[in-house]
Amino acid sequence: MLSEFDLIQEYFQRPHHASRAILGIGDDCALLSPTPGMQTAISSDMLVEGRHFFAGEDALRLGHKSLAVNLSDLAAMGARPVGFTLALALPSAERDWLAGFSQGLFALADAHNIELIGGDTTKGPLTICITVFGELAPGRALRRGAALPGDDIWISGTLGDARLALAAYRGELAVPLTETEHALAAVRMHTPIPRVALGVALAEAGIAHAAIDISDGLVGDLGHILKRSGVGATLDVDALPPGPVLATRDLALRRAYCAAGGDDYELCFTAPAGARAAILAAGGSTVTPVTRVGTIESRPGLRLVDAHGAALDLGLASFDHFKS
Amino acid sequence: MLSEFDLIQEYFQRPHHASRAILGIGDDCALLSPTPGMQTAISSDMLVEGRHFFAGEDALRLGHKSLAVNLSDLAAMGARPVGFTLALALPSAERDWLAGFSQGLFALADAHNIELIGGDTTKGPLTICITVFGELAPGRALRRGAALPGDDIWISGTLGDARLALAAYRGELAVPLTETEHALAAVRMHTPIPRVALGVALAEAGIAHAAIDISDGLVGDLGHILKRSGVGATLDVDALPPGPVLATRDLALRRAYCAAGGDDYELCFTAPAGARAAILAAGGSTVTPVTRVGTIESRPGLRLVDAHGAALDLGLASFDHFKS
Numbered sequence: 001m002l003s004e005f006d007l008i009q010e011y012f013q014r015p016h017h018a019s020r021a022i023l024g025i026g027d028d029c030a031l032l033s034p035t036p037g038m039q040t041a042i043s044s045d046m047l048v049e050g051r052h053f054f055a056g057e058d059a060l061r062l063g064h065k066s067l068a069v070n071l072s073d074l075a076a077m078g079a080r081p082v083g084f085t086l087a088l089a090l091p092s093a094e095r096d097w098l099a100g101f102s103q104g105l106f107a108l109a110d111a112h113n114i115e116l117i118g119g120d121t122t123k124g125p126l127t128i129c130i131t132v133f134g135e136l137a138p139g140r141a142l143r144r145g146a147a148l149p150g151d152d153i154w155i156s157g158t159l160g161d162a163r164l165a166l167a168a169y170r171g172e173l174a175v176p177l178t179e180t181e182h183a184l185a186a187v188r189m190h191t192p193i194p195r196v197a198l199g200v201a202l203a204e205a206g207i208a209h210a211a212i213d214i215s216d217g218l219v220g221d222l223g224h225i226l227k228r229s230g231v232g233a234t235l236d237v238d239a240l241p242p243g244p245v246l247a248t249r250d251l252a253l254r255r256a257y258c259a260a261g262g263d264d265y266e267l268c269f270t271a272p273a274g275a276r277a278a279i280l281a282a283g284g285s286t287v288t289p290v291t292r293v294g295t296i297e298s299r300p301g302l303r304l305v306d307a308h309g310a311a312l313d314l315g316l317a318s319f320d321h322f323k324s
Numbered sequence: 325m326l327s328e329f330d331l332i333q334e335y336f337q338r339p340h341h342a343s344r345a346i347l348g349i350g351d352d353c354a355l356l357s358p359t360p361g362m363q364t365a366i367s368s369d370m371l372v373e374g375r376h377f378f379a380g381e382d383a384l385r386l387g388h389k390s391l392a393v394n395l396s397d398l399a400a401m402g403a404r405p406v407g408f409t410l411a412l413a414l415p416s417a418e419r420d421w422l423a424g425f426s427q428g429l430f431a432l433a434d435a436h437n438i439e440l441i442g443g444d445t446t447k448g449p450l451t452i453c454i455t456v457f458g459e460l461a462p463g464r465a466l467r468r469g470a471a472l473p474g475d476d477i478w479i480s481g482t483l484g485d486a487r488l489a490l491a492a493y494r495g496e497l498a499v500p501l502t503e504t505e506h507a508l509a510a511v512r513m514h515t516p517i518p519r520v521a522l523g524v525a526l527a528e529a530g531i532a533h534a535a536i537d538i539s540d541g542l543v544g545d546l547g548h549i550l551k552r553s554g555v556g557a558t559l560d561v562d563a564l565p566p567g568p569v570l571a572t573r574d575l576a577l578r579r580a581y582c583a584a585g586g587d588d589y590e591l592c593f594t595a596p597a598g599a600r601a602a603i604l605a606a607g608g609s610t611v612t613p614v615t616r617v618g619t620i621e622s623r624p625g626l627r628l629v630d631a632h633g634a635a636l637d638l639g640l641a642s643f644d645h646f647k648s
Contacts, residue, residue, distance in 0.1 A: 026552070027468050028400035028536060029365040029458070034358040041353040042441065044455055046411035048448030076352035087370035087453045117366065120453075124372030129411045129444075129453035131368055134353070144351050212352060228350070 002093040004121055011102040012086070012116060030118035032083065032133065041079035041134040041141070045070050049126040054169075059097045061190040062128070063104025069215065070132040071112060071194035072265045076213040078142040078203020079134030081196060083117040084109070087131075089124030112196060140203045142211035142269060145228035151209055151270035153233060153294035154279060156195045159218060160254065161243025163261030165189040177245065185245045192265035197286035199267060207278045211269035217260035219302065219314075222268055226302060235259070235294040237314070238307035259304065259314055270296050326417040328445055335426040336410070336440060354442035356407065356457065365403035365458040365465070369394050373450040378493075383421045385514040386452070387428025393539065394456040395436060395518035396589045400537040402466040402527020403458030405520060407441040408433070411455075413448030436520060464527045466535035466593060469552035475533055475594035477557060477618035478603060480519045483542060484578065485567025487585030489513040501569065509569045516589035521610035523591060531602045535593035541584035543626065543638075546592055550626060559583070559618040561638070562631035583628065583638055594620050 002010075013025050034040055047066055049055055067084065074081050086105070090097075109116065165185035168177045177185060195213075202208040210225045218240070226233055240258035247254070271279055276292070283290035304312040326334075337349050358364055371390050373379055391408065398405050410429070414421075433440065489509035492501045501509065519537075526532040534549045542564070550557055564582035571578070595603055600616070607614035628636040 028397040029367040029403060029465075031401075031465060032364040032366065033462070034362075034364055036360060038358075040356040040358055040364065042356065042409060042455075042457075043353040044409040044411045044443050044453070046413055046444045046446055046448075046451070046453060048413050048446055048451070051413075051446060051448050073352040077355075079353060085366060085368040085455055087368045087455075089370055089372050089375075089451060119368050120370045122370055122372055122375060124370075124375050124451065125449040127370070127372070127413060127448065127451050127453075129368070129370060129451075131366075131409055131411075131455040133366075138357070141353075141355055 002095065007093050007098065007121060011098040012119070014106070025116065025118055030085065032117065035135055037137070038135040039138055039141070041074055041077045041136055042131065043070055043073035044129065044131040045073070047128040058190070059100030060104035063101040064108050064191045066128045066130055067105055067108045068192045068194050068265065070130045071108070071196055072192065072213040072215070074132055074134040075194050075196045075199030076142065076211045076267055077134070077136065078140060078199045078211065079136040080200050081112045081114045082133045082135055083115050084130050084132040086116055086119035087129040088119065088121045089127040090121065091123070091126060136203055140206060142199065142203050142208055144210055144212055144225050147210035147225050147229035147231055147270040147296045148272070149231055149296055149298040150273065151296035152273055152276065152292050153222070153235065153296060154269050154271060155218070155241060155291050155293050156198055156267040156283070156288050158241045158243040158289070159214070159264050159266060160246040160257035160261045161185040161188040162192070162263035163257040164243070164246050164249070166263070175249070181245045185243065188243060189263055192263070194265060195267045195288055198282060198288040198290070201282040201286050202269060202279070205278060205282060207275040207282065208269045208271040211267055214264040214266050214268050215262065217262040218258070218264070218268060219260045223302060225268070225270065229296070232297045232300040232302065233294055234297060234303045234305055236307065237304050237312055239291065239293045241289065241291045255312070256314055326419065331417050331422065331445060335422040336443070338430070349440065349442055354409065356441065359459055361461070362459040363462055363465070365398055365401045365460055366455065367394055367397035368453065368455040369397070371452045382514070383424030384428035387425040388432050388515050390452045390454055391429055391432045391456070392516045392518050392589065394454045395432070395520055396516065396537040396539070398456055398458040399518050399520045399523030400466065400535045400591055401458070401460065402464060402523045402535065403460040404524050405436045405438045406457045406459055407439050408454055408456040410440055410443035411453040412443065412445045413451040414445065415447070415450060460527055464530060466523065466527050466532055468534055468536055468549050471534035471549050471553035471555050471594040471620045472596070473555055473620055473622040474597065475620035476597055476600065476616050477546070477559065477620060478593050478595060479542070479565060479615050479617050480522055480591040480607070480612050482565045482567040482613070483538070483588050483590060484570040484581035484585040485509040485512040486516070486587035487581040488567070488570050488573070490587070499573070505569045509567065512567060513587055516587070518589060519591045519612055522606060522612040522614070525606040525610050526593060526603070529602060529606060531599040531606065532593045532595040535591055538588040538590050538592055539586065541586040542582070542588070542592060543584045547626060549592070549594065553620070556621045556624045556626065557618055558621060558627045558629055560631065561628050561636055563615065563617045565613065565615045579636070580638055
């Protein structure tokens with residue numbers, strides 16, 4: 001039987017990398033030495049079985065996704081990742097599960113050159129809580145409240161394939177996905193790629209105003225930017241870039257899943273029109289597609305329009321954990 | 325019906341205090357400006373219903389305890405608290421529960437002049453994950469691996485009353501507690517007081533070597549210090565200070581619950597004999613009783629002795645979340 005301490009030592013304690021963590025796992029606290037003059041960005045997300053992922057979800061994918069959704073918050077702030085803590089409740093200490101989970105977690109951590117610096121393990125319903133730390137220069141953060149009238153609205157990558165995979169799992173699709181289509185879409189649902197390089201490039205170059213990551217659906221998440229910035233917007237729904245699988249579906253589904261799919265983990269950000277060339281360059285240098293999809297306006301409210309500028313009513317609602 | 329966003333706004337978002345948090349709840353990340361030259365101490369704890377607290381536990385006490393156990397980790401490092409994040413899974417958004425929980429949480433936060441700077445709420449089995457941040461000067465941390473042969477072993481406050489309350493709830497006591505006794509002991513179990521002022525005083529004065537907070541029982545937690553420091557110890561079990569209720573019980577119960585009770589949230593720390601006067605002064609200035617209870621030795625292993633120095637075998641085991 002695997003004890004709590006063996007579990008941590010075997011699966012989560014790694015040879016000490018050269019990192020900013022002076023003291024990692026195994027003491028009362030982890031210690032970090034902040035880079036002089038930099039601010040610390042902090043985000044915490046909790047994933048619950050049956051809510052954020054299916055019971056029986058593959059452990060490796062889950063390890064990836066748990067860290068990815070947190071890194072996505074750093075990306076939306078433009079902060080460079082430094083390290084993270086992990087608090088984990090498990091029904092039992094299963095070696096296979098722990099090996100897969102830690103492998104998925106550390107593969108993504110290594111890709112961002114960050115370390116697990118501390119945490120907690122306990123028995124309980126499968127629940128994963130990661131708190132991630134990043135750094136950025138004062139005044140560079142991409143805040144939700146910084147959008148200005150006249151700003152372009154931009155989207156990274158593509159939207160909707162994660163929602164399409166969920167619809168397929170739920171049997172909601174009139175035209176089912178082929179096996180290949182399902183595999184492609186499922187990757188977007190299970191192993192999102194946080195847009196850290198783009199977020200950091202936008203913040204460090206000082207070319208974007210507001211940003212948010214799209215987790216609950218674009219319309220809802222953009223709504224947070226509008227509310228906190230005290231502005232409105234017109235969104236060209238037909239300019240939204242669908243994922244490769246969603247791109248083969250009919251217009252109504254494309255519009256609905258692009259505008260309010262959820263689980264996209266792309267960035268939605270705003271920037272002045274004069275920054276267009278710089279934004280395209282930042283997308284190019286970080287190998288991240290960026291698409292211009294609308295305009296911030298002083299008139300309150302979010303106006304959805306089609307490719308011809310005609311008003312669209314998609315009857316959309318954003319995801320709320322206590323309403324659905 | 326209370327939405328996720330209303331819930332955060334009503335119960336967890338407070339007028340922005342003057343604090344080190346530049347940006348608090350409501351953006352993708354919180355932002356902190358570390359004090360120049362200071363290190364950041366970080367600790368994360370997860371509390372699960374039915375594991376760390378009874379189902380139906382009073383929400384106000386739970387709000388207090390969730391933050392207290394995290395502050396206790398900062399205390400054991402000697403770090404001064406700065407702020408914390410809260411990730412919360414709830415079966416449903418009940419106003420009474422949220423009002424009580426947030427009241428207990430913020431009362432303790434206010435006592436330490438710290439702010440909730442961010443977090444996450446979701447639906448799920450009641451689970452509370454707090455990550456707490458503190459600061460301390462480089463080289464001042466009270467690490468588990470810093471005990472030296474010849475060090476005195478010290479305990480703050482008193483031990484065992486929390487374990488006594490648990491035994492009473494479980495009906496394990498041969499002589500039941502009176503109502504008054506139960507109320508006294510239960511306070512120690514439900515609303516532990518983290519020894520932050522003492523930990524900070526010890527670290528800032530540079531008079532202690534190693535420290536840990538006693539959450540799983542003294543013998544087990546002291547064992548972590550011994551293992552990481554590569555030393556042994558002799559512990560005078562009869563010198564351990566029992567809580568006021570446990571003090572009225574028989575010798576065998578006093579010894580067992582003082583040595584391995586659990587949930588005490590007192591500090592166990594080591595310091596050179598030359599620091600005795602300074603330690604007593606630190607206890608005095610922070611209004612925290614401190615008691616000398618043993619000696620660190622180069623010979624490996626933990627030797628339990630009675631008041632006459634005779635060996636004691638209490639047959640104790642520390643708490644392990646995956647073994648019990």
